[in-house]
Amino acid sequence: MTRMTSTNLADGRELIYFDDAASATPRPAESTTDRRDLPPRGEPGEVRFDALTREWVAVAAHRQSRTHLPPADQCPICPTTAGNPSEIPAPDYDVVVFENRFPSLGPALGPVPENPRWGTTGPAFGRCEVVAFTPEHTGSFSGLSEVRARTVMEAWANRTAALSALPGIKHVFPFENRGADIGVTLHHPHGQIYAYPFVTPRAGVLGAAARKFYDDADGRQTLTGSLLRAEREDGSRMVMEGENFSAYVPFAARWPLEIHLVPHRHVPDLAALSGEEKDELAHVYLDLLKRLDALYPTPTPYISAWHQAPLDAVLRPASYLHLQLTSPRRAADKLKFLAGSEAAMGAFINDTTPELVAERLRAVTVPASAPSAATTVIEGAPA
Incomplete structure (x- = not known):
C-alpha cells in the first residue's frame, strides 16, 4: 500500500x-x-x-x-x-x-x-x-x-x-x-x-457532446463507451486490449501520433478507479509510452493528457475518463506545427493515417519493464 x-x-x-x-x-x-x-x-x-x-x-x-x-x-x-x-x-x-x-x-x-x-x-x-x-x-x-x-x-x-x-x-x-x-x-x-x-x-466541448449522446440514449450508453466498442469491433486502429483498458488510434485522429487509452468501465476520473484497475493501468501506460519511443531512433516528444469529468452537475454524469496521448512528430526529423488551418480555425489536417499509425504501434517490440506484484498481461490487438 x-x-x-x-x-x-x-x-x-x-x-x-x-x-x-x-x-x-x-x-x-x-x-x-x-x-x-x-x-x-x-x-x-x-x-x-x-x-x-x-x-x-x-x-x-x-x-x-x-x-x-x-x-x-x-x-x-x-x-x-x-x-x-x-x-x-x-x-x-x-x-x-x-x-x-x-x-x-x-x-x-x-x-x-x-x-x-x-x-x-x-x-x-x-x-x-x-x-x-x-x-x-x-x-x-x-x-x-x-x-x-x-x-x-x-x-x-x-x-x-x-x-x-x-x-x-x-x-x-x-x-x-x-x-x-x-x-x-x-x-x-x-x-x-x-x-x-x-x-x-476542451472539457466543455467534450462534455457537451457526451451529454447530448447520453440524453439521446436515455442514460443507457455513454459516447466514449460506444466509441470504444466500435473501435474494438473494427480492430484496424486498436493498439492493445486488456481486462480493464484498451488503447486505440482514434478514427479521426488530429495529430500525427495520437492514442486514446480508455477504461472498459464508465468512471469519471482517476480517483474512481479500483485498485485492480490502477494495477493494470500502470502496465498499459508504460507499454504505450515504450511503443511511442520505439518508433524512431530518438525519444518522441509528447503530451499526455488525462481527460477527467468536469465538476459540473450537467456534464459530469455523461463524461468518461480517458487518456489522450499525442505527439507532433510526423517523421524521424519532422514535426507538425499548428499553422493557419489548425491554429486559426481549429481545423486539423493530419499527415498520417490512423490505421497505419496503429499498425506501426502494434508491430513495435516493447522492452520489458520491472514488473509489479500484480501485473495484468495485455495482449496486442490483431493486425
Whole structure:
C-alpha cells in the first residue's frame, strides 16, 4: 500500500511524499523540513473573459521568471543536497507532489465572476501542482518500474480527489509534457496537475457532446463507451486490449501520433478507479509510452493528457475518463506545427493515417519493464 507523508515548504506550499508499496523504511525527519529562506507567496494572477469565445484566459506574467532548463546540479526537483537546496527537502524519494512555486492558477481559491462580459476580470483562483516521478534527473516515465508507475497512479488518483474537493474548483487535469519540442522547462521527469476554477474549453466541448449522446440514449450508453466498442469491433486502429483498458488510434485522429487509452468501465476520473484497475493501468501506460519511443531512433516528444469529468452537475454524469496521448512528430526529423488551418480555425489536417499509425504501434517490440506484484498481461490487438 502506498504511504503518504504530508508537509509544508518554507513558504507554506504543501508537499506530499508518495512512497512505493515496497518501501518499508520510515521517512526521516529531514524529509519534512525545508530549511530555505523563501520569500512569501505572491498573489494570484488574473483571469480575463474573452467575449468572442466566452472562454476564460489566465494572465500569469509572474511566470516569466520561472526556472528554465537549469543544469543538473541546480535542478529544483532533484533531492536536496548541500549544494542544491531544492524544492524537495528529502535526500531521496519515490514520488513527490508539491504546489508549483510559479503557478498559472492560485494559490488562493474561489469562483470566477458570474455573468461575465467584455472587460470582466477576476483573480486566477485555482491550484497548480508538480508531480516528480522519480529522484533521477534523467530518463522518462517509460523507464520507470511498474511498481513506481503504480505509485504515480496512486498520486494522481489521490490528488484528483483532494483537488476536486477544494472550493471553487470545476475541473482537475493531470498531464505531462515530455521533450524540448513540446516546451518543457525542466528536464527532470515530471508532470503537472491543474485545478481550474472553470470548465476548460476542451472539457466543455467534450462534455457537451457526451451529454447530448447520453440524453439521446436515455442514460443507457455513454459516447466514449460506444466509441470504444466500435473501435474494438473494427480492430484496424486498436493498439492493445486488456481486462480493464484498451488503447486505440482514434478514427479521426488530429495529430500525427495520437492514442486514446480508455477504461472498459464508465468512471469519471482517476480517483474512481479500483485498485485492480490502477494495477493494470500502470502496465498499459508504460507499454504505450515504450511503443511511442520505439518508433524512431530518438525519444518522441509528447503530451499526455488525462481527460477527467468536469465538476459540473450537467456534464459530469455523461463524461468518461480517458487518456489522450499525442505527439507532433510526423517523421524521424519532422514535426507538425499548428499553422493557419489548425491554429486559426481549429481545423486539423493530419499527415498520417490512423490505421497505419496503429499498425506501426502494434508491430513495435516493447522492452520489458520491472514488473509489479500484480501485473495484468495485455495482449496486442490483431493486425
